[in-house]
Amino acid sequence: MYRNIAYTILVLISSNLIAGASVEIVQEIPRTTEKALRVNIDCAFESIVINRGEKNSIVAISRKGSLSGPEPQLRYHISNGIGYLVIEFNENDDKSLSFFNGKNRKQTWIISFSHDLPIDFNIDIGFGKADLDLTGLQTSGLKLSSGASKISLRVNTKNRIVADRIKLECGIGELRTEHLGNLRFRRLSFEGGIGKYRLDLTGALRRDARIDLEIGLGAMKVYLPEGYAARVFRSDNWLSSIDLPGFINRGNDYFETEDMSSSKESLNIHLECGLGAVKFKWRENP
Known part of the structure; x- marks a missing residue:
C-alpha cells in the first residue's frame, strides 16, 4: 500500500516537473x-x-x-x-x-x-491565434489588426486610466471580446470583413463614448450595457440585416433609445453594413 502511494506521489511530481519544464x-x-x-x-x-x-x-x-x-x-x-x-x-x-x-x-x-505603466499597444496578427487579456494593465490606447486569425480580447476590471482610442481591424477570422467598456475609451472603431465578431461593450463604459462600426460580409453581435442612453446612425442596404431592439426609429436611418430626451449624455454609434448581419443586444453590467 505504502509503495503504491509513494509511486503515485512520484508520478505526480514527475508530471508536474515535466509540465513546468515546458514553460520557459x-x-x-x-x-x-x-x-x-x-x-x-x-x-x-x-x-x-x-x-x-x-x-x-x-x-x-x-x-x-x-x-x-x-x-x-x-x-x-x-x-x-x-x-x-x-x-x-x-x-x-x-x-x-x-x-x-x-x-x-x-x-x-x-x-x-x-501593470505600473501606461501602455499604448499596436498589435498586428497575420494568420495566428491570440489571447489578449488586458485585465490589470494600464491601456492608454490599442490598435489591433488581424488577417485570418482567431482572437479573444478581454478586460475584466476597470482601466486605471482613460484609453484615448481603440481601433480594431479584422479581415477573415473570428474576434470575441469581453467587457471592452472597462477600457473607458473615448472612441472605438471597428472594421470587419468576412468573419464572426462579438463586441461586448459592458463594463465601465463612458456614457459619452463614440463607437464606429463597419462590417462587410460578416456577422456581428454588439452587447450594450443596460441603462445607457444611445443613438444609432446607420448606413446599410436592402441585402443587410440589422436588429436594433430597444431603439425607436426616428427616420432617416436614425434610431435612439426612449430615454434619450432625459439623458445629458449618450452613446453615439455610427454603423455601416454591407452584406452582413448585425444584432444589438442589451446586457446587465457585471
Whole structure:
C-alpha cells in the first residue's frame, strides 16, 4: 500500500516537473526610467498570449510547449521618458505551411507587461491565434489588426486610466471580446470583413463614448450595457440585416433609445453594413 502511494506521489511530481519544464522565460527587460510604454507587436503565424506581468519588468516573454525554434526579436529604447518596444516574430515557411495544413502549433508565446505603466499597444496578427487579456494593465490606447486569425480580447476590471482610442481591424477570422467598456475609451472603431465578431461593450463604459462600426460580409453581435442612453446612425442596404431592439426609429436611418430626451449624455454609434448581419443586444453590467 505504502509503495503504491509513494509511486503515485512520484508520478505526480514527475508530471508536474515535466509540465513546468515546458514553460520557459526566454527574454525580459527590467524597468528603469520610463514613465510610459509604446508597444508594437508583429506576429505572422504564431500563437500568443498577452497578460499582466510584474511591476518592475517592462516585459517578460515566456515560451510554452516546444522549446525549439527561434525566439522573437526585441528592440527597445527610451526617449523623453517613453519606452519604445518592438517585438517581432520570425516568419518561416514551415510555420506558414503548418497553418494552412491545419496542423496544431507546438508552442505559445506568453508576453507579460508591467501593470505600473501606461501602455499604448499596436498589435498586428497575420494568420495566428491570440489571447489578449488586458485585465490589470494600464491601456492608454490599442490598435489591433488581424488577417485570418482567431482572437479573444478581454478586460475584466476597470482601466486605471482613460484609453484615448481603440481601433480594431479584422479581415477573415473570428474576434470575441469581453467587457471592452472597462477600457473607458473615448472612441472605438471597428472594421470587419468576412468573419464572426462579438463586441461586448459592458463594463465601465463612458456614457459619452463614440463607437464606429463597419462590417462587410460578416456577422456581428454588439452587447450594450443596460441603462445607457444611445443613438444609432446607420448606413446599410436592402441585402443587410440589422436588429436594433430597444431603439425607436426616428427616420432617416436614425434610431435612439426612449430615454434619450432625459439623458445629458449618450452613446453615439455610427454603423455601416454591407452584406452582413448585425444584432444589438442589451446586457446587465457585471
